Every structure is written in C-alpha cells, then in structure tokens.
Amino acid sequence: MPTMWLSETQKIGAIFCTGGGLFLFGGVLMFFDRSMLAMGNILFLIGLTLIIGIQKTIAFFSRPQKLRGTAAFVGGILLILFRWPLIGFCVELYGILILFGDFLVTIGQFVGGVPVVGPYIQQAFNALAGQRRNAELPV
Template sequence: MPSMWLTDSQKIGVAFCSGGGFFLIGGVILFFDRAMLAMGNILFLIGLTLIIGLSKTVAFFARRQKLKGTAAFVAGILLILMRWPLIGFVVELYGIFVLFGDFFATIAGFIYNVPYVGPPIAQAIEKISGRRNAELPV
C-alpha cells in the first residue's frame, strides 16, 4: 500500500494524537478518570507537535485570535491535574472548540461523503461551527 506524504515523525505524531483521543474518550467513559484524561492531553500535545513541528505549534497556540482558547485549554489541563477532572474537562472542551473550531467546516466536507449518515452529520457540524470559509490556523 503506498504511503501518504507524511514523514516518519508525522506518522508517529498521528499515532500519538490517536492514542491521546482514545485516552480522552476512555477517561470520559470511566467517569472522568484523572489519570487517563491527563495522559490523553499529554499524548495529544506531543502528537500535534510531531505532526506540525514545534515552531508551528507554538505559533498556533500563541496567535492573538486563539489566546482565549489557549488559556481555557491550559486551564482545563491544570484543573484536571489539580483533581478537578469534570470542571477541567469542560473548560478544556471549550478551549478545544475555540482553538480548532475553524476545522469543523473541513471535517463536515469530509463527512458529507459518507453514505446515509454523512449528510445529516455534516449539517449538524456546520450548524455547530457557525463559521464558513474561515482562514485555517496553520
């Protein structure tokens, strides 16, 4: 099977991000288990850094438009580590929506092509995001 245009470190970054997502989902399923949520956050941040690089990651989180989302995301991680996992996860989720909200239109376009369930899910994502043709953050 032909490989995509990703480098080896980017492929490892995708694995880290996927693992982080699974740990976050597992932490929520296990009634906001603090250790799993923390591990998911760490793996996600490492994966994101490996995928787009350290300088672009710092530039993404430090953008003026994204400072509110960055502050909420970091505050959520700190609340999780300080044994307030439910409140921390909600604050972190708000930060994720602010930081990555521009990607929802792209995700909706991809999901639209899935047979039967794609169009309704894509419409729901477009309604949630409320942004169209926004500038991509990276």
C-alpha cells in the same frame, strides 16, 4: 497501496493524536477518570507537536486571537491535574472549540463522505459552523 504524503515523524504524531483522543474518550466514558484524561492530553500535545513541529505549535497556541482558547485549554489541563476532572474537561473542551473551531467545516466535509451516517454528521457540523459564523458577525 498508495503512499501517504506524511513523513515518518508526522505518521507517528498522527498515532499519538489518535491515542490521545482515545484516552480522552475513555476518560469521559469512565466518569472523567483523571489519569486517562491527563494521559490523553499529553499524547494529544505530543502528537500535535510531532505533526506540525515545535515552532509552528508554539506559534499556533500563541496567536493573539487564540490566547483565550490557549488559556482555557491549559487551565482545563491544570484543573484535571488538580483533581477537578469534570470542570477541567469542560473548560478544556471550551478551549479546544476556540482553538480548533476553524477546522469544523473541513472535518464536516471529510466526515460527510462516510456512508449512511455521513450526511447527518455533515449537517450537524454545518449547523455548528453556521452558528459560529453568525456569532462572529458584528451586529
């Protein structure tokens, strides 16, 4: 079995991020269950911090071009905690798209290798990335 290039801490962080994603997905499936969404957010943030480190996490969220996404992400988490899960999740999703939108092309290329559904998913990701690139071009 090939060894991964991740350290043990990073592997645990990947598990936390995966668990956070599963909790978020479960929270949406359970009609925006507030506790599952909150737990998913906490696990995701802990996992991200374990993967890239505390200093890089703070630097990522405090970049000037990412401040709007950070504000939306944190605002969405707070709305979820203050019993507005549907609106909070939508605001949080907007923040996630701003924060992690640069990685859509990379994710699309990775998912494109999946047999049967890969080409369709990659086409959808490429369409989203193309719209995002066109929206950022000055008129």
